[in-house]
Amino acid sequence: MTSPTTAKFRSGFACFVGRPNVGKSTLMNALVGTKVAITSSRPQTTRRAIRGIVHRPDAQLIIVDTPGLHKPRTLLGERLDSLVRSTLTEVDAIGFCMPADQALGPGDRFIARSLAQVSKTPVVAIVTKADLVSKKDLADRLLEVGELGEWADIVPVSARDGYQLDVVGDLLVGHLPEGMPLYPDGDLTDEPEQLLAAELIREAALEGVRDELPHSIAVVVDEMEPREGRDDLVDVYAHLFVERPSQKAIVIGTKGARLREVGTNARKQIEALLGTKVFLDLRVKVAKDWQRDPKQLRRLGFYD
Numbered sequence: 001m002t003s004p005t006t007a008k009f010r011s012g013f014a015c016f017v018g019r020p021n022v023g024k025s026t027l028m029n030a031l032v033g034t035k036v037a038i039t040s041s042r043p044q045t046t047r048r049a050i051r052g053i054v055h056r057p058d059a060q061l062i063i064v065d066t067p068g069l070h071k072p073r074t075l076l077g078e079r080l081d082s083l084v085r086s087t088l089t090e091v092d093a094i095g096f097c098m099p100a101d102q103a104l105g106p107g108d109r110f111i112a113r114s115l116a117q118v119s120k121t122p123v124v125a126i127v128t129k130a131d132l133v134s135k136k137d138l139a140d141r142l143l144e145v146g147e148l149g150e151w152a153d154i155v156p157v158s159a160r161d162g163y164q165l166d167v168v169g170d171l172l173v174g175h176l177p178e179g180m181p182l183y184p185d186g187d188l189t190d191e192p193e194q195l196l197a198a199e200l201i202r203e204a205a206l207e208g209v210r211d212e213l214p215h216s217i218a219v220v221v222d223e224m225e226p227r228e229g230r231d232d233l234v235d236v237y238a239h240l241f242v243e244r245p246s247q248k249a250i251v252i253g254t255k256g257a258r259l260r261e262v263g264t265n266a267r268k269q270i271e272a273l274l275g276t277k278v279f280l281d282l283r284v285k286v287a288k289d290w291q292r293d294p295k296q297l298r299r300l301g302f303y304d
Ligand SMILES: Nc1nc2c(ncn2[C@@H]2O[C@H](COP(=O)(O)OP(=O)(O)OP(=O)(O)O)[C@@H](O)[C@H]2O)c(=O)[nH]1
Pocket: 018, 019, 020, 021, 022, 023, 024, 025, 026, 027, 070, 071, 128, 129, 130, 131, 132, 157, 158, 159, 160, 161, 275
C-alpha cells in the first residue's frame, strides 16, 4: 500500500460482474470488511445502489451494484441492457470474477464479450476461490482467463482465507482517479436496507421530474418483510410524501401511469439490492409543508 503522504488520495467507483455463485458477494464483503456500509445519501455521479465502501488511508473505493450482470441468468442470451451498460461505463474499474475451480463456460464468454463492448472501462480479471485448487490448476486457469479477453490485470484471490485480497484492492484502487473521498468517514453507517430501499424509490420518483420537486419528496418504507412461507419474495410497503396536492398529481401522472412506472423501476432496483423478487406497494400522500414541520420531519426519518 502506498503511503498517504507520498501519493495522492484516490476515490471512485468499481463494480463486480460474473456468473452466479462465482463468489462476487463474498469478495465484495471481504474487501469492505465485516459490515457492508450502505449510505442513503449518494453523490450525483452515480445512481447505482452502493454495495459497500472500502476505506483505506490512500483511497476510497465505492463498490456499486450491477443490476442484471449481478444476476446474469436473466441476461444470458439477451442483449446487454442499457442499465448494465451505463453502470459499466460509469464506474472507474470493473472486477470480472471467474472461479478457479470451474472451467470457463459460455456464461463467462458472454460476459467477456459484453465487457469488450464497454472497452473504455479497465477490467481486472479476478480468479476467485483460489483456495479450492492446486497451484498447478490455478496457473492453468490464469492462463485460460488471460486468453479470454483484454484485461488490465489478472489476479487470483481467495475471499475465504484472505489470500491476495489486498492485491485485488490495490489493483482496483490503481484505476481510480485522484480525488478527495466522496463520502466522509463519519457519514457512513450500516443503515438498514429499508432506508436504502426508500432512497431507491425516491430516486425512481425523481427520474425525469422538474427541478422544484426533488426537495419536496420524501419516502418512508413502512414495512419490509419476507412473504410468509416464501424465501424468494419480499413485500415492501412504502409511502411517498409530497408537500402539495399539485405535486401529488405530478407524481401519480395521468391515470396513475407515472406512479406505476416509478413503482416498476423502484421494484427492479430493490430486487437487485436484495437479490429476491419484490412486491412493492407504493402510495402517495400529501404531508403539507413537511419540510417546515419538525414533527413531520421526524416521522419521515429526518432526525435532528
Ligand atoms: N472455498 C471458497 N468458497 C467461496 C469463496 N468465495 C465464495 N465462496 C463460496 O461460493 C458460494 C457463492 O458465493 P457468492 O459470494 O454468494 O457468489 P455470487 O457470485 O455473489 O453469487 P450470486 O449472488 O448468485 O451472483 C458461496 O457458497 C461462498 O461461500 C472462496 O474464496 N473460497
